[in-house]
Amino acid sequence: MSKIALPRESFSLLPEGRTILQIKYIEENRVKKQIIVTFISKEGTKAVQYYGCDPEKPNGLKAFGYLCHMALDDWDIEEIDTKELQDKFVDVNVVHNEVVSTKDPSKTHTYINFQDIKPAIDFDHRKLTDDELDELSDTDTADLSELEDELD
Numbered sequence: 001m002s003k004i005a006l007p008r009e010s011f012s013l014l015p016e017g018r019t020i021l022q023i024k025y026i027e028e029n030r031v032k033k034q035i036i037v038t039f040i041s042k043e044g045t046k047a048v049q050y051y052g053c054d055p056e057k058p059n060g061l062k063a064f065g066y067l068c069h070m071a072l073d074d075w076d077i078e079e080i081d082t083k084e085l086q087d088k089f090v091d092v093n094v095v096h097n098e099v100v101s102t103k104d105p106s107k108t109h110t111y112i113n114f115q116d117i118k119p120a121i122d123f124d125h126r127k128l129t130d131d132e133l134d135e136l137s138d139t140d141t142a143d144l145s146e147l148e149d150e151l152d
Contacts, residue, residue: 014047014094014112020120021047022089023071026082028053035064037085042123047094047112066117073119073127089120091127 014021021039024046028035033054039047051067052060068080071088092114101107119127128136 012045013096013110014041014045016094016096018091018093020089020091020123020126022087022123023085024087026085028082035060035082037064037067039090049114067114070117070119089122090114091118091120092116 019041021041023037024040025038026035027038033052035051035053037049037051039049041047050060051064053064054060067090068077068085069075071085071090072080093116095113095115097111097113098108099111101109118129121127
């Protein structure tokens with residue numbers, strides 16, 4: 001029998017709030033009709049999200065499709081090879097949901113949900129929206145005008 005190294009750190013949830021995550025693994029479980037996506041934070045914390053892929057219940061596929069569009073920053077794609085998602089980044093708002101255990105009502109479980117998903121470039125840089133780019137553009141123009149006035 002071989003020895004197995006056990007992790008030293010304890011389990012931890014992603015903290016609530018905005019964070020950038022990298023998509024590490026995508027697995028399709030055809031029996032359970034699920035797409036399982038594993039994310040990792042800059043600090044190494046992992047999070048797993050399950051998306052239903054039952055054509056009879058399309059909400060899970062819609063949510064997964066939205067994730068794909070954001071991760072690839074491409075609204076024109078109609079289908080995807082999940083390999084294209086590996087190592088892509090998304091900027092998400094992490095929300096904790098505490099639920100009473102169905103097996104033991106004296107215990108609770110905390111689940112995480114991702115809201116307000118946006119494209120990201122890497123762990124440190126999210127992509128700016130068109131409105132944010134316009135705002136920066138307006139600011140830069142105003143700053144240049146003031147600078148030109150000072151030089152004259």
